[in-house]
Amino acid sequence: MIKQTKAQLVALNCCVVLPTYNNQNTLKRVLDGVLNYTTNVIVVNDGSSDKTKDILNNYPQITALHQSKNSGKGHSLKIGFKHALSMGFDFAITLDTDGQHFPDDIPNFTNHLEQSANKNQLIIGDRNMNNANVFAQSAKGNRVSTYWVKAVTGLSLNDSQSGFRLYPIKAMKAIKWLKMTKKFEFEVEAIVKAHWINISITHVPIKVLYDPKERVSHFRPFWDIARITTLIIWFLLVKLFYVIPKNFFKKLKKKGLKQFIAEDVLYTQDAPKKKAFSVALGIFLGLSPLWGFHTVIVIFLAMLLKLNKVIAFISSNISLPPFIPLVLLLSMQVGNWVLGIKTYYTLETFTKNYDLFQNLKSYLIGSLVLSTSSALVFGLLSYGLFSWFSLKRSARHA
Incomplete structure (x- = not known):
């Protein structure tokens, strides 16, 4: 399976982008797991104040991008994608470094994309948020996000906040990201804007582990849900005033x-x-x-x-x-x-x-x-x- 996945990642021209912030307890385990499949790894150290930099220095085979201050997961992903594009990659797999994701689920993404005729997909790992082991605050944030994503796009997603994804970064290259989406709300922006340019949004199942003894979560239930809700309200306004009228008149003109x-x-x-x-x-x-x-x-x-x-x-x-x-x-x-x-x-x-x-x-x-x-x-x-x-x-x- 590992050999097959390595070949798939090369054939798909796919790298792995890892945003990280103060995850010294779990970062090494995640890196070791990812390196079983590929050395095309870009880690964006988002201004960590723990031993993250020292850990990354032990992995000369990866690309480490160090930010001077903490700006948020969304900001790190934008930096990672931009660098991956400059290196010529077409796809990028992302997963969190807090230990909740298992690198051995990477084949789920590569198998799905390889077997699909449509390669123009954003694939999201489905964490099965009804599972009893999922933290209540994570499940609540996901429900809010998923409800509003459906209001904007009509998509009935299982998990709109999962950070384990495969992004078609080359197909999404023309997207202009909002400057305000520096944190977890970026992952909502990615879904909505990908959908608007006709990129399919699909799911693959993944495992998830929430271990309170070692996991450091930076999700702030009130403020991050508020940021997601604000972003969705903006998208609803854009849809009402621009997207729907534009599509209406475009179709009218064409026909x-x-x-x-x-x-x-x-x-x-x-x-x-x-x-x-x-x-x-x-x-x-x-x-x-x-x-x-x-x-x-x-x-x-x-x-x-x-x-x-x-x-x-x-x-x-x-x-x-x-x-x-x-x-x-x-x-x-x-x-x-x-x-x-x-x-x-x-x-x-x-x-x-x-x-x-x-x-x-x-x-x-x-x-x-x-x-x-x-x-x-x-x-x-x-x-x-x-x-x-x-x-x-x-x-x-x-």
Whole structure:
């Protein structure tokens, strides 16, 4: 197995990158284990104040990069990857030096990648976080991270925080890493940005050992979870304001309006009921008094409710700028009718003479009634339309 793995690492042009900080009790054991498979090892000493430097001096066959001060695991990984790329490597395996990972699991990664037709993968070691031997704080941090990673990417991962990974560093070379991701949150950034450039995220099983007698963990439950959550919020904003709109218009431009509507709106694989709810959501939010936030809210809710984001987004554009005066007029008229106020306006008199803020009550009530009733009407109509198209498509392929 060792001989086979050595050959695989050479064939894959893969090295091992080890970030380390004050792990003098376990560093030698990890290095000895890794060196069974390869001497292409890059250790990034992140400003350790213990005997780490002395231990590394005993391994002249490895590359040791010493940092003058401690900056964090993410910072060390970025330095290690940059150096590995300068040495011409295409892949890099990372594992922690605190003793929790077993170097003899390296073959799990090389076998998986060698047997896969797709080499464009980021492979994460699955620690089986439901195991009773896993520290509660590590399991909690992983659950938080995994939940938010799914919110951003849609990926259902088992272990988003495992540091035992195989990175396609050459394929990820163009990624611009955030300066703020210096600690454990970098591993979340790597998953999200790899996914955004169409790198597959996969798992292989690994063993894990949490020995409180010798393991020194630098994970700070409160602050590191807070940093991960902050990063995810940033990614959600980027996704809502940039990624989804960019992909939407890119697809629209590529296909053309007619083909786009036929394939992505009318003939999507979603059920008519799901598409009708998407229309209703878009209409409701588009006519609601949430000016300036329609797009963000409709995409967020479509993601949360697992509806069709394209249809919901298109439907919400009922409140595009040219239609705003008409939407305001209708909302006001409906509000006056509900409140029993017998005052009516034409579009011309409304836009010239009406003070919306003085009649805010009428507008708010009217917009809520109008948005709700319109969502119901258009939702039912679209359900009938989508059902008809679905039957038509089934008949065509029968």
